[in-house]
Amino acid sequence: MLEARNLWKRYGDKVVLERISVSVQEGEFVTLVGTSGCGKSTFLKLLLGTETASEGQLLLDGQPVRDEPDSDRGIVFQQYSVFPHMTVLDNVMAARAFARRGLTGYLFGQARREAQGAAMELLHKVGLGHALKLYPHQLSGGMRQRLAIAQALLAKPRILLLDEPFGALDPGIRADMHQLVLELWQSHQLTVFMVTHDLKEGFYLGTRLWVFDKLRHDPQAPDAYGAGITYDLPVGKSDRQTLQAIQADLKEPQHDIQN
Template structure:
């Protein structure tokens, strides 16, 4: 379904990602971990189409991924991507309207009724049916993330992109969201890419875990080299020593990583 061939991403003289080579089958749940600033979210944005690669190839079904977001790729961010002036129902219906041609995305007549019916079905799936008339400010953090997921799924995407969607949630709510995402992944037969800083979360949710890290370092030019995928693990096949090594690298910030290699 997805393939990257010698993918590189640079911002001016700063190399963020280098030599990314991978293949992903439809239906996999990929979790992405790594130190802060190592390019995980940048890679997610390239999948979405809001960032372009500097060199190499990123292919979806054998064709270059379009350089703009599309209905086949839905995304949920850590910061709730909802419209504060709209009700829960209106927010989800808006996701349907944005798929229509034209500048406004307004829905009328039969199209509006159909969008409302589909939105209510999706709200029922994520447990927000009884909150459809509330505004985002009246929702808890977990409910707002449920709303963002409903928005992303209403367009029936093949690929769901999750950029640290549960990082700001309390542990109990986070556990509920884990179960929700796993259920929706199976029911909608999605291919999921999820960025997380929580290694245990990555192993719990994913069928496959990628670790982004730098393999080359220059103390005199810390941005001369970018991160690549240093581990590509099938979940359930990781020994404890490897887990601890990955966990230590994930908790480092980009600045701490550069300093560590400068000292060594």
């Protein structure tokens, strides 16, 4: 479904990503971990189309990924991307309106009724059926994140991009969100890429784990080399020694490793 061929990303003289060659099948759940600033979110932006590769190719179904977001790709950020002046229902319907061509993007008549029905069905599915008329400031953090996920899914994307979506949530709420995302991944037959700083979360949610890190270092020129994928692991098939090595790279406490 998706293939990166010798992918590089530079910003001026600063190399962020280098020599990434990888392929992903439809339906995989790929989690991306690595130290802060190692290029995980940059790779997500390349997938979304808000950034373009400096060198190499990024292909979707054998064709270059479009250099602008489209309905194939939905994204959820850690900071809730919702509209504060709109109700929960209107926030989700807006995702359908913005996908329309035209000067205004407004929905009328049958198109509005269809969008409203689809939005209500999705909001019930993510546990917000009781909150249709509420505004974002009236919602808890977990509820706002559910709203952001519903927004992303209304356009029925093939690929869902999650950029540390649960980092600001309390542990109990995060556990609920983990279950929700797994259910939506399966029921909507999504291909998911999720950036997380939590290795344990990455192994729990994903079917495949990528670790981003620099393979080359120059103390005299720290920006001369970028990060690549240093580990590409199918979840559940990694030995304890490998997990310990990854945690040492990420500088995470060893007691988080589970057999």
